[in-house]
Amino acid sequence: MIGFHNYRRTHEALQKTGYICGLRVASLRFVQVGDPVIAHELMQISDTADKGWLYGVFERLTTKNLPSIFTSATNAYWKSIRKGVAPAFNGGNLRQGFSRLNDLLPSVVEHIKHVGTGKSVNIESIGGRVTMDAISLAIFGKTRGCVEELSRDTKPEMGIIAQDAFDAVIATVPAPWLLNLTFIPAVNKATRALKKIQAQNLGMVRELRGCGPPSSSLGAHLLSLRDPKTGQLLDDYQLEAELGTFFGAGFETSTTAISWALYCIATHPDVQQKVAAELQQHRLLASPTEPNPRALEWDDLGKLEYLRNVIKESMRLYPTASGGTLRALKKDAKLGPYPLAAGTAISIHFYSIHRNPAYWDHATDFLPERWNVPNAEYVQPKADAAASLMSDGTSAGGAEAEKNSAARRESVQGARPSDGINAEELWKPDASGKISQERSPVRRFMPFSSGLRNCVGQNLANTTVLTFVATMCSHFIVDLAPEMGGPEGVDKMTTLTLTLHVKGGLRLNFASRSQA
């Protein structure tokens, strides 16, 4: 899929075509969207747009090709799983997970100090180990011992297996039957990767059943899920799909989000200084006179406003799920002058939406201050201009264009800060277990997607990323390692497979603040 393999080409195509274009890959036809207003309209018509058949290919990751919360179309199965797991991401659980994760971090700090100033560290290996243990804590109430093995300087084995299996599935999207041709060495390797991940995930299901996870953990919620068709508890194979999904959806994404946040801090010294000043203000900054500042506490997370804005801004410029999300139209629809037949695949390209200059001032600059504006996640009034640009750009003439433009102006008006909507509230997933409908404002910031199928684990992700990045900035001055060849080198090596990441890993130098 071009959106996956070549996010740059997709972005360039979208820039040329007014942020909407059609694309064909083998026999599959996609409409690529890089405009938040159009994306909103398409994602809001939840009766007509869902994931449909598009994610079925990922079901090949499971032993019995079964759906999961992530892959299933908008149907009874998805709803009951989502409703069943959402309460596991409530504040109490996040707080508990935070404190267990926080206990692990001093050993990470010591490890990096031990590496020493002037030697680089692959932050994806370290971030990956922290992330894997954070997800495991949420599911099992215990780590997988990944942080304990930091000195291996590789991502955790589980993550590597998942990546190989994912690559195998993605490579065969246009022709899944290729996976049957096991006499071809590359296919043989791919099928072995799939078998490995299936064995690994089934092993974790047995472990989960055996270990008796803490009562409110994600693991306990998974064990109490019932198949809405049969009313029976999920069997081992259904749980394999769900467990694999939680690790798969949470691991690589959180890892690369950590890397991009630290990359942005490392390459913007003025920002790094402001982050340090904020940490200092809360007595969280190490220095030669205070080598052991007080440990980060849960309540600090809400107070580190500037750092939260820095992370948000890094997620805007480098959304780890840059390729976005896919929707399948259930019935015929019209986009400006273009009729879209039922079954058309819509690809919502987050990378382009986050860099669309019609909706963001200085769209490609790293400006954490933009998040000081209330409701900055939503389309701002300026987008009136963009709305008319879209009508012209798609050459919708006359009355139709005026109608579209007026409709967009209306949705843009709805997003004005004066409507009193608290963006932070909407940012939070619904902890009560109710499936919340996104309200009318048009979201232009969607690293966790938007609408019904948004990321159920986003609060866990935000907590993990913020906790880890705050700890690193408390103890170290971060710099891009010279061997990365500067931001240009990083740019050249940036690629999108499962997530947007730097091929071979992002290497950073960490200078201890206590020895500065």
Ligand code: HEM
């Ligand atoms: C920075 C980290 C993360 C990012 C950027 C992220 C992003 C996303 C996005 C964009 C989607 C929608 C995908 C689509 O529609 O195709 C999604 C869905 C999902 N994510 Fe995350 N995610 C992150 C972390 C996590 C974590 C930590 C977990 C749980 C451990 C998780 C679990 C899920 C699940 C289960 C879904 C499917 C939800 C549904 O369809 O109802 N994610 N995520």
